[in-house]
Amino acid sequence: MKKVVFSGVQPTGKLTLGNYLGAIRNWGQFQDDYECIYCVVDLHSITVKRVPAELRRQTYETLALYIACGIDPQKSILFVQSHVPAHAELTWVLNTITYVGEMNRMTQFKDKSSKHADNINMGLMDYPVLMASDILLYKTDLVPIGADQKQHLEIARDIAIRFNAQYSDTFTVPDGYIPKVGAKIMSLQQPTQKMSKSDENEKASIYLLDDADAIVRKFRSAVTDSDGEVRFDEVNKPGISNLLGIYSLLSDKTIDEAEIEFANCGYSVFKDAVADAVIQKLAPIQAEQKRLLDDKDYLTEIMRQGAEKANCLARKTLSKVYRKVGFIQL
């Protein structure tokens, strides 16, 4: 039996270089050795206000991106969360063993509450429990995530352990997989903050659908420092360090090699080189994503097949959970 990998991305806003380097790019490598399950988490995405037509479009875009990034629907299960009702159903049960205090302490909840102060809804607070359901339904062993999701993964583990203790062994306790470099791509304008798809400043993020001009422009205006040396030092030179990280990931060179390559070169040459590496990497992905989006029927068929496979696995776990908590099975 292969071990299970599960991960997901929200179909919100425009996906960024951070989503790609920190998450989706790493997913393909597991496909041969693991049973991989990759989800477009649309239920999560309505915890902030969404325009329905946009959500629908971005769900297709996210799925197309998964495939364009090398996730093969023949090898991995690709599906949309709302197509598998067990996610919402398991969340209800897990809610009853999760404490309000724990959810209140979640960094992302506090963050989003302050950003959307007019819409601090129950779903926003419950977000980590839904994420735990995603993971636990499939007996997941490994969860590749960006560094910002570490706290949510911890909660998923706590919930699994707690359920197992209370109702006997049911869930696999998952491990996180957080890549060392690339886990956190920072904003180009405020390099001490994560590059976020919900950032209002367009210049802060590279979007996966940005054209070459936009990419060059954004890197040229990236915030750096004034000492003029291309050197990795996250504390004193967060901007340059972020650019070095991006360059290193895209060129498959180490940070040390990149530092040597750009020693004595000046920031503007360096920034253009980073932009160029990004453009070279994104161009084929963008072309493939666009090609896929022109064939909605194909994407819908992938969703349908993925939903069927995921449903089958998820139902089994849910029915075990229902039995354990004392619900009558007909």
Ligand code: TRP
């Ligand atoms: N919360 C994750 C994010 O915003 C997305 C997500 C939802 C997820 N469910 C998941 C990631 C399960 C890994 C596993 O990035």
